[in-house]
Amino acid sequence: MTLLWRRPTTLDGAIEELASDDAAIYAGGVSLVLLMNLGLFEPATLVSLAAVPGLAAVTGDDEAVDLGAMCTHARLAADPILRRTHPAAADMFAGIGNVRVRSWGTLGGNLAHADPAQDPPVMLAALHGTVSVVGPRGDRVIPVEAIAEGPLSPALDPDEIVTSVRLPLAEERSGSSYLKYLPGTKDDYATVSIGAHLQFDRAGAVRQARLVAGAVGPTVVVLGAGSEVLTGHPLDPDVLDALRVAVRDEVNPSSDRRGSADYKREMAGIVAARAASACRPASARP
């Protein structure tokens, strides 16, 4: 099949091009060309977003920071606004894959790839991120954790385009962290990863907790039970151990070459406890 390349210069133009059969959005190319190289994906038309203006900015206001979908991981890792508002997210972007992936891989492409072992959806869901999507039937906003229906199955129509991710500014006395467990190589997909965002009260007890796990299910998983265990308690060793057990019992991974299901369950609990511990605001650390 002969592949066609389209390079629209407006968002509406891109939506129109995506109406043709087997058309796919081309952002940075790293995941998409990888799937093409493996013979897993054979698009008829690629619609590049590179010439569509306004998709690669980072902007902030009093309530949130907006990350353009065409921002590369390297760009976000170094962005001065994101580094100030959400340093754990900037660190997460700095640790994705390898330097070449970060050069070209984009935020929107990463989320639309819908791989539950990727880093951004885990951290950004923990930070209460929402995704802005445009399409021929109108615009919509969905939570980051809802962008995937299953592995490599985004909850998007083929002619819908992710335009940005909005992260609300962190509350007072809150902290965030992202930890991935990489028993193999540093650029491997995580065996399990945890994004955590905790808000504390003045006494140092957890007021609200949000924990999200990656690579232990068909999509990223918001850990309801895990978050509940923390609420109302300081992060003492007993509470962290209860968190470990709750997360272990809540996730449902499958066995693969990165570990057995039991092993991943155990490690999910341990990584969750470490991630929660790393959320302590600087003033509350011993």
Added chain:
Amino acid sequence: MGGVDVDPAWPSIALTVNGRRHEVSVPADRRLAGLLRDDLGLTGTKLGCEVGVCGTCTVLVDGLPTSSCLTLAVQVDGASVLTVEGLAAFPELAELGRAFVEEGGFQCGFCTSGQLVAIAGLMLEQRLSSMTSEAVTEHLHGNLCRCTGYYGIQRAIDRARR
């Protein structure tokens, strides 16, 4: 390029490779590695895993380390590409190649062009000498070598850093 893509199956692109400008039409699915090796005859760029992991096909696109196996040629329209063949034009890199030879930075040599380009990228941005050795290792962890155990490469980098 601006408006001259008359054939979406064979887009026309213009790019600079190692300082030399090329205007070519390529099939839309041509990878950058294929453009360099097959169309332009620059076979110093090697293809290894073809899934972006091994780093053997690393080139610089506008200074960015890039897996040329995961990049479509049409994607780099208008860009400036530097491959291993272009490194000799930079006098500040002369010591890097020598260091690889003298410190045993390779055995079979298959990964070497990717290693050199990845390190050269840091040197051309004048970052190598100011980076911690941990940061250098972090930058290069995506360039695999199955011969040297990385010791010779590490020694060569240490020498080039001085």
